[in-house]
Amino acid sequence: MSSLALHVADKRPEDPADLTGFYAGLLAVLNDAALNHHGWTGSVVADLGEIGGYVYMKIRPGEGDEPFATIEDLRAFRKRQAEEARRTEEASKQARLI
Known part of the structure; x- marks a missing residue:
């Protein structure tokens, strides 16, 4: 049975210069798990956010x-x-005008 999706979360770095490496690291963790633990042959980004x-x-x-x-x-x-x-914001603004 194959996994439908894999998720990871981590604290965002304070220094903006570290962001690219941070995101690349999250992708590396996910892709490694996808390949080595679930046997995927490829992946696509399905969601990204911050809370x-x-x-x-x-x-x-x-x-x-x-x-x-x-x-x-x-x-x-x-x-x-x-x-x-x-x-979505533009559509919301238009709806408020009506």
């Missing part, structure tokens, strides 16, 4: 020939998240 200074990340198995998620994939995911948040 109370702790960052959480979720991956799910990749589809087809997708490789394991990278920091570039995470950046693309965050960009999509931000765009969706903007669209």
